[in-house]
Amino acid sequence: MKLRREARGHHLYDRSTGIHILLDEIPVEEHARDFGPELLSIALLNACDLECSFCYAPKTAYRLDPNHVVDVCKQFAALGTLEVAFGGGEPTLYQGLGDLCRRIWSETDLGISITTHGHHLTDRLIDELTGHISVIRVSIDAPEPLYSAIRGRPLSALQQKLPAMSSHIPFGINTVINSSTLPFLDDLAAIVQQVGAIDWLLLPETSGGSFTLTKMQWEELDRWLVNHWEQMPLRVAAEAVSNLSGPFPFDCEAREYAHVRADGTLCRSSYAGGGVRLEGQSITTALVQLA
Numbered sequence: 001m002k003l004r005r006e007a008r009g010h011h012l013y014d015r016s017t018g019i020h021i022l023l024d025e026i027p028v029e030e031h032a033r034d035f036g037p038e039l040l041s042i043a044l045l046n047a048c049d050l051e052c053s054f055c056y057a058p059k060t061a062y063r064l065d066p067n068h069v070v071d072v073c074k075q076f077a078a079l080g081t082l083e084v085a086f087g088g089g090e091p092t093l094y095q096g097l098g099d100l101c102r103r104i105w106s107e108t109d110l111g112i113s114i115t116t117h118g119h120h121l122t123d124r125l126i127d128e129l130t131g132h133i134s135v136i137r138v139s140i141d142a143p144e145p146l147y148s149a150i151r152g153r154p155l156s157a158l159q160q161k162l163p164a165m166s167s168h169i170p171f172g173i174n175t176v177i178n179s180s181t182l183p184f185l186d187d188l189a190a191i192v193q194q195v196g197a198i199d200w201l202l203l204p205e206t207s208g209g210s211f212t213l214t215k216m217q218w219e220e221l222d223r224w225l226v227n228h229w230e231q232m233p234l235r236v237a238a239e240a241v242s243n244l245s246g247p248f249p250f251d252c253e254a255r256e257y258a259h260v261r262a263d264g265t266l267c268r269s270s271y272a273g274g275g276v277r278l279e280g281q282s283i284t285t286a287l288v289q290l291a
Helices: 066-078 097-107 123-129 146-151 155-159 182-195 215-228 238-243 283-290
Strands: 002-006 009-014 019-023 039-043 083-087 111-116 135-139 171-177 200-204 234-236 257-260 265-267
Touching: 039 066, 066 097, 066 283, 083 097, 097 111, 097 123, 146 155, 155 182, 171 182, 182 200, 182 215, 200 215, 200 238, 215 234, 234 238, 265 283
Parallel strands: 039 083, 039 257, 083 111, 111 135, 135 171, 171 200, 200 234
Antiparallel strands: 002 009, 009 019, 257 265
């Protein structure tokens, strides 16, 4: 297990099982705390072969060099970061994804997750990733016919891949919650249980850094969660918990977080503006500038 020293205590993480243990009875003085964020997300590239209406990722030709990605991950790992989450764009379009994950898994102690629409999860790619990542997160936002309307691909093609993959790599489901997908949570719950996901992460839609749900929609989501949270492994984005009544077994504290855009800029989140260029400087220096 990797130890991260935080303001809230000693944080232990096992990247193979995904288990987090917080020993909050052990105080950590400020000077002894790890400087890196708990979670680092990296947009390996901006390209995607789908055009989902709620996607805020820029559609440019930027793509990070794999040697640079490995170097960045090594520096963050040394600063106490626990996990790196690869996204995009669509990360399965990144040439050499399997080799990149293998290198980071062997050269650092970081956990690795990949968020993908899932339609390029071939047997070959799954074999390359097996044993070298912690989890794959697959986006399923609605049942048919809305899924095809959003993604432009049939849900059935994806559903056929997932049960076989689960014997090699744990996978969870991500769902963007907005006015279109909110009415279909019961149907989605059945799909999540059918495909054998380890958990289901609900992500209320944001635009420009703000949530798009209305007060009535938050209340509808809250009622649904109250009635279903004990029936399946549900999670909700930590930033959204303040809009819900709970109590639920969610990640109720926002995780320390940093994001590297596909143009090599370090920023606070995947939708934040500004940032600090990483080229030619250390991660520690960039984090200080970002603060």
